[in-house]
Amino acid sequence: MLTLTLQVPLTVPLEAEVLSPDRLIGLTIPQIQQLPLRHGNRTVHLSDYFTVEGEPGDTLALHGDLSRVKWIGQGMTQGTMQIHGSAGMHLGSGMSGGTITVQGNAADWTGAEMSGGLIRVAGNAGHRLGAAYTGSPAGMRGGTIVVHGTTGDETGWQMQRGTILLNGTAGDFTGARMKGGTIVLTSGAGKRTGAGMERGTLISLTTVKRLPTFLYACAYLPQFLGLYARFCTTHGVHLPHRAGQYRRYAGDAAVSGKGELLIWEPELV
DSSP: EEEEEEOSSSSOOOOOOOHHHHTTTTTOOHHHTOEEETTTTTEEEGGGTTEEOOOSSEEEEESSSBEEEOOTTTTTSSEEEEESOOOOTTTTTOOOOSSSEEESOOOOOTTTTOOOEEEEEEEEEOSSTTTOOOOOOOOEEEEEEEEEEEEOTTTTTTTTEEEEEEESSSOTTTTTTEEEEEEEEEEEEOSSSTTOOOEEEEEESSSOOOOTTTTTEEEOOOOOOHHHHHHHHHHHHOOOOOSSSEEEEETTTTOEEEEEEEEEEEEOO
């Protein structure tokens, strides 16, 4: 395992696309130390800010307060990255494979436009988790994001495929303009959930404030949720599929109306 430890406190963000197993495999430690980073308007070397230890390979461990380090794991296709602390903006953006685990918090744009792989965040995440960048036609296209804390606004904005599992509350406009994929909300969300949603599935285990353009369809227990619940359990998220039912709402009727919002209702004892 290769271990990088941040040694210099940051006040200005550090842009570090090179912090990814893809960029480091096959390099020697001296070569890794000379990799370029961007700090403000200056180009610096990785060794100016990080100590580098261990054996280069497809497993990378990052230590320190990386909350001002941007683009970690950008475009990642393979390997494992363990972040022992918090991570900055654009973590795992555009990634298509591999696993990123964050023991602290993650900032805005985590998993933006990712198409595969797994991101796990033990703490909170910022705005536009798994979302599209401004002007892009689609956000998250595949893969899985698991956040055990809260998230900010516009989680899953223009999401096309993939899965987002949230153990904490989400902000406003969760699932807005979704075109596909699944978002599981165990603790609810803010205002305008699913606004402009074209397709996809939003599952909420608590009551959420519905837009009037989400129309009640039926109350039932979808058969696919038994299998899906197993998948959620492997990521530490409980999805009930017995002793109750889901109320299904079709929306957003302001657009195609082909998305669905499933709200859990446990049986009364």
